[in-house]
Amino acid sequence: MASNMTTVEALQVLIDQRRDKQIVITNQGSSREWPKLAEHPLDFHFLPSAMGAAIPLGLGLALAKPDYEVIVISGDGSLLMNMGTLATVTASSASNLSIILLDSGVYAVTGCQRNAGSSGNVDYAGLARATGFENVSHFTDESSWRNGLSDLLTSAGPRFVWLNVTAEHHTLPLGKLAPIEQRLTEFQSALGDS
């Protein structure tokens, strides 16, 4: 589906409306762009990662930390690789989890090769509903996403948000990220402190 919202614009909406006790897990394309835009102790940039693993990792955190809100930003290529994870989420008791799907139709990290959902053949909102999500939203432009986010996060979870974004090649945030061991220690410390 055509969109003129960039990944950076989509992420900036989340950054602008960030709340207390909100864990944000970025992955793949978003983990390359978010660190260039913002820094927060409760950010976890899942880099290096295993493709498709961000949502289950976020689920584990949401179950472990029910007093926090966990937001997982996933790409469409990652979700296509691990669609069953949506059923895993709804089968769990986690209501403090939001999945933000950035759908560009391409593998944004490897150079924008088209993925299997690139021709608009996958209805991600329908997929989420079919796997048990009751709170499902779809935004195709930055303005409606910005206006919709606030209400969305106050409604019952788990939540699934499908954002159409432009196809862009995302490069590593060189110099922006500490080694993973240090980031994990700092993240766990922030979880303990906040």
Added chain:
Amino acid sequence: MFTGSEITEILSELGITDVVWLPDSEMGKWESSLESADELRLIRVCREGEAWAVAAGLLLGGQTPVVMIQTTGLFESSDSMRNVLFDLHLPIFAIVGARSWLMPDSNDSAKTFTEPFLKSWQIDYRLIEAVEQKPMLANHFRHCQEKNQPGLVLIAESSI
């Protein structure tokens, strides 16, 4: 090998909070015991690669999970396991049903590749293939906890 109540009791004594599982036909018999244990949470995944990532999130959040899958699922999940154990260096413990292990004439490739797989990944594992070896489960878990390292116990099975 283990009954459901035995496993539940052992996991509870070890302080395990969550079992992230995709069972096989032998571990599946433990479901009602695991499900009914007040101190354990049973988390069902759709594919084994998810199990390592869910366990990673639980561990980062301060819980003590175990991954419980079959050898076939271990093979399937290796990229996720690689990331969690070797990129993130999280000391996650797994209990893995060793398919066909107690079938001496089996040419099941899942049996053939189990130990070479674990050795190549440099996973510190123990194999429980007889009743008298049951204490090895708790002992190896404690060993891995003390070393703050990942670990795995293979439980020999007589079915596929």
